[in-house]
Amino acid sequence: MATPQRILLAGVSGAGKSTLARRIAERGYPYTEIDGLYHGEGWTRRESFADDVRSLAAEPRWVAEWQYSEVRQLLAERADLIVWLDLPTPIVMARVVRRTMRRARTREELWNGNVEPGLVHAVTNDEGIIRWAWKTRAKYRALVPRAGVPTVRLRTQREIEAWLLTLA
Numbered sequence: 001m002a003t004p005q006r007i008l009l010a011g012v013s014g015a016g017k018s019t020l021a022r023r024i025a026e027r028g029y030p031y032t033e034i035d036g037l038y039h040g041e042g043w044t045r046r047e048s049f050a051d052d053v054r055s056l057a058a059e060p061r062w063v064a065e066w067q068y069s070e071v072r073q074l075l076a077e078r079a080d081l082i083v084w085l086d087l088p089t090p091i092v093m094a095r096v097v098r099r100t101m102r103r104a105r106t107r108e109e110l111w112n113g114n115v116e117p118g119l120v121h122a123v124t125n126d127e128g129i130i131r132w133a134w135k136t137r138a139k140y141r142a143l144v145p146r147a148g149v150p151t152v153r154l155r156t157q158r159e160i161e162a163w164l165l166t167l168a
Contacts, residue, residue: 003167004080006057008066008149010140011085013133014096017065020085020160027167029063032056038068039111046112050074072143082151083163084144089137096133 007024009017018033025031037053040046053071056062057078066075066082076082102108103116110116122128144151154160
């Protein structure tokens, strides 16, 4: 396979999509964080979201996360490769809990002025990130194979590191 120019990263929240995207960006791929296009002030959906994703998808080279059902097909139609981070649930859940705790403690700004609502929200609210990660942990097993895009499925950190070495 030729070197992919447009790479999508699939996986449940906490799998490491954004972290891997930043590492891929170090190899010359422009990185757009899809959450930053989606979330407006007060955690609302930005009106320009779909148009912004269309603009991103039209670019010749990029890396982005494959999320949000409303734009998933659009991104897949332009992608050369999906990198599916399918790590074991205990690893993913530990990562998402640690990340949520860190973000809540530091009040780290995420997107457009939003900060992590906190651990209680993350666990008890239907949209809370930890609860969301748990509820959606298996959804990519159905989505990725139907995407019609060449896919690399990575199940361990060692596989992720080895795959990164293959990227020009």
